[in-house]
Amino acid sequence: MSDQRDLLCELLRRFYDTGWISGTGGGICSLESTGRLLLAPTGVHKELVRPEDFFVVDVGTGDVLEAPADTTLRPSECGAIFRAIVKRRGAGAVVHSHALSAVLACDLAPADELAIEHLEMLKGIPGVTNADRHLIPVVANTAREPELVGAVESVLDDGRFSAAHAIGVRDHGAYIWGADAWDAKKHAEVYHFLFEAMRARGGHT
């Protein structure tokens, strides 16, 4: 088993403890090597995922390259969204948060974008300063996660959001990415802080 799988398991336990993932929802994926995406199974208690439980998926095609020995497991429904973010943003890892703070931050967005400003923590996002008005996209939720792919691809291509390392999904949570798993964890900490700050400030900044 690769160290990368151990790391994902550790981060899943950590995210569970923070409340970003719960009720078997949410997760994290990362590249094991170029083109090979480690994907957790769907519908399982994420804090209990073991290194041998991951699927390896082809980033380009979505084909399952390796499956866990436990044949009852199916790959996470987030796969297509994770792959879109990896391909269009060069991300090496993507966190899928089910945090309440992410849901409530999206509630503050009147339309398809959330503007965050006046917070030092913005500097935790590459290329963003604490003087910026940082925009992240907010997309509508869909019945199934694969149906989100079109909207996700569209906002990833939208020039307004070139600095964003997160996409909010209304009533649902957020996708947050980075160059690798540690970087995605850093950005997840930053964005959840920003979400909580916006909520505490009542949407006024």
Next chain:
Amino acid sequence: MSDQRDLLCELLRRFYDTGWISGTGGGICSLESTGRLLLAPTGVHKELVRPEDFFVVDVGTGDVLEAPADTTLRPSECGAIFRAIVKRRGAGAVVHSHALSAVLACDLAPADELAIEHLEMLKGIPGVTNADRHLIPVVANTAREPELVGAVESVLDDGRFSAAHAIGVRDHGAYIWGADAWDAKKHAEVYHFLFEAMRARGGHT
């Protein structure tokens, strides 16, 4: 001692850490085998319960089939409610939450039902989609827990609540169930998230 008892002890510690059970209140029961319900003792620090402390109760009759060696222990008062849920819903495990979020969610219910909608997390409940308006029953509190049995049986039979895997008890908490202990833990995570989201949204969805 069965693995099931170890699991219940682990979940009791976990629920204590999350604040769902405290002050010796709240708990979890589960079937050890068909018809045999594992029940924690009443009035003890639930995070300290050991595998040998459980009672085994007949699901049909409520009779104590096995008692712990410690004769000072008495079975949890929730027994009759747990048995009603096991019998009428085919549940294998029931969580009794004393979480503040459960109490506050019940405060939001004007009458005998709580309507939850516009949240992805609803998909964590079997048969429920994120487009549904999910109804759970809210019953009035009583002086003693066994007196709740009639109201609990009544709402379990109420067609409005056929998808519900939880019953709110006003000023008190909630009963949340699943096919087994892990499934009940999953549903407990889902419903507590929903309770907190409703509270944060001020009851508006």
Next chain:
Amino acid sequence: MSDQRDLLCELLRRFYDTGWISGTGGGICSLESTGRLLLAPTGVHKELVRPEDFFVVDVGTGDVLEAPADTTLRPSECGAIFRAIVKRRGAGAVVHSHALSAVLACDLAPADELAIEHLEMLKGIPGVTNADRHLIPVVANTAREPELVGAVESVLDDGRFSAAHAIGVRDHGAYIWGADAWDAKKHAEVYHFLFEAMRARGGHT
């Protein structure tokens, strides 16, 4: 070293983790044997207190019967208050909470009493039912803790508060007691839940 000292150290760590004690403030005392009260030192990080750090104080006179080997330590200023509660209520242990929820609950009391009702958790206090309007005294804060003794003795003798196992101190926190350390821990969990519930309900019950 007695098991009782180990238990107090464990509870101090637990209370620190919950935020009931912090910044070296707050604590717990308990009887080691009849008339001999174990008292932590003042001004130390309570989560780091070791079994050999406790003072033993005479409940009747307040005299130090045993002092720790570390001569830089001085006994907690709460000693006189703890002794008053032990003597007048027959308590075996007293928690001194510096929790924010205790401070905010006192803010809800217009005069010298806090009325708590409509909460199942009230049943965690001996002799109290969930139909009761449970009164706990709220005293004004003073410059030094020993100056609180008079007010504490007065409310302990006040018939309105015969069922109370807690005294709120405005802007400061609360004293919460029980028959022994485990019982005091249980009551501390119950009262902090009640404080948080009252706050969340905006003082309306």
Next chain:
Amino acid sequence: MSDQRDLLCELLRRFYDTGWISGTGGGICSLESTGRLLLAPTGVHKELVRPEDFFVVDVGTGDVLEAPADTTLRPSECGAIFRAIVKRRGAGAVVHSHALSAVLACDLAPADELAIEHLEMLKGIPGVTNADRHLIPVVANTAREPELVGAVESVLDDGRFSAAHAIGVRDHGAYIWGADAWDAKKHAEVYHFLFEAMRARGGHT
């Protein structure tokens, strides 16, 4: 490696768990010996910092006296601010908090000072009583942390703030200091409690 480095690593993990530092932001420095300041690297996950990762900086000049073997590491940008506080206040350790409660407390300050009163916890700050109106300075945030030094030095010299052991930085967090690392940790607990209390009270005391 000195015990002091071990202690800083332990405190970094603790502060991370409390949410005072996250997203690689925030931290703590302390004197290893007179004139030699231990400084964590910048841009790293602070909860993972190891004893061998620290820089040793000359308090007087800011020169790096010792650098970690890992040549990819650069010293924290807080160095100049930490040194100003150590020199002007005789501090032995400084916590740099990125806690949301610190940001929100600064929001409550209409101008350049935050007044805290009516809280027992004030006694945790040397020379402050619970009857005092305790003033801490609040400075405007800047693009880079070294640009804060002028404002920090100015408020450290301001007679209004002679009792303050903390400086709030708007939209950013706070610097909190003490005689040594344990003392700074104590004051950090005290001030974060005060920040949370002010927020909960809506800025009214």
